[in-house]
Amino acid sequence: MTTDTDTFTFTRDMPLPPDRLWHLMTDAKAREAWGAPGDETLDVVKAETRVGGIERHRCGPVENPEFEVETRWMRLEGPSDAVYTEQIEAGGMALGASLVTYNLAPKGTGTALAVTVAVSSFVGPEMMDEFRAGWEGGMANLDKLVMAEA
Numbered sequence: 001m002t003t004d005t006d007t008f009t010f011t012r013d014m015p016l017p018p019d020r021l022w023h024l025m026t027d028a029k030a031r032e033a034w035g036a037p038g039d040e041t042l043d044v045v046k047a048e049t050r051v052g053g054i055e056r057h058r059c060g061p062v063e064n065p066e067f068e069v070e071t072r073w074m075r076l077e078g079p080s081d082a083v084y085t086e087q088i089e090a091g092g093m094a095l096g097a098s099l100v101t102y103n104l105a106p107k108g109t110g111t112a113l114a115v116t117v118a119v120s121s122f123v124g125p126e127m128m129d130e131f132r133a134g135w136e137g138g139m140a141n142l143d144k145l146v147m148a149e150a
Helices: 018-026 028-034 126-149
Strands: 004-014 040-046 054-061 067-077 081-090 093-107 110-121
Touching (some): 018 093, 018 110, 018 126, 093 126
Antiparallel strands (some): 004 110, 040 054, 054 067, 067 081, 081 093
């Protein structure tokens, strides 16, 4: 089986200044609040938000968060940009990996945000739709959280 790849970018004009949005984007507990789509959960198991730091999360349906995610922070230049890698697995099997880049730029009293996700699926092209749907749901949750904070 070949490795399937895709890249997608989400852009938003957010009403929070970069330093406040930065916290929501990089703090493990804050990401726990917005990172899972729909009625799924994202539970922080370990958090080391520093360059070289590793975070571990469990995610998936609330009744059975079967997916394990390892995040490794590669760059944290707050409040302007961050880069991290993620590997996702279930039942000890690697499903895919991604490289995520956050770019935050002041825009008026708020922030222009771009989140770029480069994804590799190890289990077939249908996983690409899962990655995209997860990020779309997470970004929708981030929109709601930001509006509540504004």
